[in-house]
Amino acid sequence: MNPILLTPLDISIAASLIILDAVLSIWLRLRLHRQIAIAAARMVVQLVAIGYVLRFIFALNNPAATLLLILIMVLVAAREVAARPERRFKGHSNLVIGFISVGFATFVTSILALTTAIRPQPWFDPHYAIPLAGIILGNVLNSASLSLDSFLGTVRRERQAIEARLSLGETYREAIAPLVREAIRRGLLPIINQMSAAGIVTLPGIMTGQILAGLDPLEAVKYQILLMFLLSGGSGLSALAASYLAAWHLTDERQRLRLDRLQ
Amino acid sequence: METALLVKELRSEFAGPFELNLGAGACAAITGPSGSGKSLFLRMIADLDPNQGEVWLHGTERASLAAPEWRKRATYVSAESGWWADTVIEHFAVHSRSEVAALAARLGLHVDLLDASIARLSTGEKQRLSLVRALLPSPPVLLLDEPTGPLDEESVARVEALLQERMAAGTSILLVTHDPNQAERLGDQRYRMVAGHLETP
Numbered sequence: 001m002n003p004i005l006l007t008p009l010d011i012s013i014a015a016s017l018i019i020l021d022a023v024l025s026i027w028l029r030l031r032l033h034r035q036i037a038i039a040a041a042r043m044v045v046q047l048v049a050i051g052y053v054l055r056f057i058f059a060l061n062n063p064a065a066t067l068l069l070i071l072i073m074v075l076v077a078a079r080e081v082a083a084r085p086e087r088r089f090k091g092h093s094n095l096v097i098g099f100i101s102v103g104f105a106t107f108v109t110s111i112l113a114l115t116t117a118i119r120p121q122p123w124f125d126p127h128y129a130i131p132l133a134g135i136i137l138g139n140v141l142n143s144a145s146l147s148l149d150s151f152l153g154t155v156r157r158e159r160q161a162i163e164a165r166l167s168l169g170e171t172y173r174e175a176i177a178p179l180v181r182e183a184i185r186r187g188l189l190p191i192i193n194q195m196s197a198a199g200i201v202t203l204p205g206i207m208t209g210q211i212l213a214g215l216d217p218l219e220a221v222k223y224q225i226l227l228m229f230l231l232s233g234g235s236g237l238s239a240l241a242a243s244y245l246a247a248w249h250l251t252d253e254r255q256r257l258r259l260d261r262l263q
Numbered sequence: 264m265e266t267a268l269l270v271k272e273l274r275s276e277f278a279g280p281f282e283l284n285l286g287a288g289a290c291a292a293i294t295g296p297s298g299s300g301k302s303l304f305l306r307m308i309a310d311l312d313p314n315q316g317e318v319w320l321h322g323t324e325r326a327s328l329a330a331p332e333w334r335k336r337a338t339y340v341s342a343e344s345g346w347w348a349d350t351v352i353e354h355f356a357v358h359s360r361s362e363v364a365a366l367a368a369r370l371g372l373h374v375d376l377l378d379a380s381i382a383r384l385s386t387g388e389k390q391r392l393s394l395v396r397a398l399l400p401s402p403p404v405l406l407l408d409e410p411t412g413p414l415d416e417e418s419v420a421r422v423e424a425l426l427q428e429r430m431a432a433g434t435s436i437l438l439v440t441h442d443p444n445q446a447e448r449l450g451d452q453r454y455r456m457v458a459g460h461l462e463t464p
Binding site: 158159160161162163164165166167168169170171178252254255256257258260 | 309310311312313329330331332334335338339340341343344345346347393396397400
């Protein structure tokens with residue numbers, strides 16, 4: 001079974017739903033029509049652009065180009081991780097922490113999946129590597145930013161407790177451990193929810209996409225299960241990396257709590 | 264008198280340089296307006312804030328010890344106590360219950376408090392319990408930041424009696440207080456902190 005290809009007309013009909021939203025906004029004075037128009041236009045431009053970029057990279061079929069595109073995606077994700085927490089480090093540390101935790105988790109899980117489970121020939125074939133890295137990125141971005149937000153949000157509030165422990169001669173590692181644990185927990189919750197809800201509350205996007213593209217449901221389900229495992233591993237790694245990197249960055253060689261490194 | 268704590272050219276971005284020579288079993292009392300750097304000075308000695316300079320304890324330089332080891336010897340007790348678990352007893356070493364109870368009783372705290380949740384304690388109770396927590400391992404130097412600030416007269420007397428007992432046993436105390444009478448009662452050396460500098464009155 002071949003996928004049903006969409007014509008511009010098919011899409012235009014669906015676009016009329018955006019007009020419906022805009023009419024609703026004007027009629028109910030939601031004052032959202034401008035935002036709806038901008039968001040819809042952005043979405044179309046961004047997606048068409050990435051479509052051309054992907055087509056180009058697939059045609060190049062060059063590992064260096066694939067790697068470069070993935071690195072750019074990681075960088076954009078790192079910016080999101082850095083920008084989301086309400087509290088920030090001074091300087092570029094948020095970005096560095098975001099980049100390392102997201103990049104590390106994405107590379108480890110993607111390479112694992114490409115070399116052991118999916119095994120395209122060659123394993124870095126952009127048709128597989130880029131979409132896979134993209135899906136994993138979206139998830140690890142979420143867990144890294146939740147972990148970072150949790151850690152940075154609680155550390156100032158818990159200052160008295162942490163310094164009390166340090167004053168009594170505990171190591172920084174011991175004193176900060178409850179916050180790190182809580183941050184990692186927070187980063188892992190979404191994927192746990194996603195796994196519990198999969199198939200009952202939601203039909204996950206990848207599976208639905210593959211079914212729409214003509215794949216047998218059970219084959220699509222296998223892919224989805226593989227992905228969920230990858231995503232949970234990736235979330236764990238990025239939550240771990242983001243939490244520990246943030247904790248390390250708030251101390252120094254004398255095991256002090258360096259809140260002066262926060263904005 | 265034998266020197267216990269020796270502070271040489273201790274300074275940070277915000278305060279100092281400080282010089283101090285404190286004998287074993289002696290107490291240096293520091294008074295001064297809020298924001299003058301009294302707490303900063305104690306925190307610098309405990310190495311809780313970045314600082315330069317030397318601190319020696321009985322001939323051992325601070326820099327030669329790992330920071331946690333140093334803080335076990337020169338223990339800082341902040342004016343606002345910090346707690347990290349739900350109940351009081353969880354903040355103490357596992358088999359120390361009877362010692363905690365004995366010390367707490369000396370400060371006028373009921374033994375039932377040990378199982379109370381932290382959220383239920385008054386500021387004064389927390390302050391005294393944080394003192395118990397610091398006194399229990401008998402560190403040679405105590406850095407006390409307004410240890411009796413929120414306490415009533417009777418509790419103040421109990422705390423001072425306990426501190427004097429520890430001093431007689433050789434513990435050196437650096438005491439920050441707002442009460443000139445307390446400085447008078449406990450301090451063998453008295454200082455006034457003015458804008459980040461120690462002055463002798």
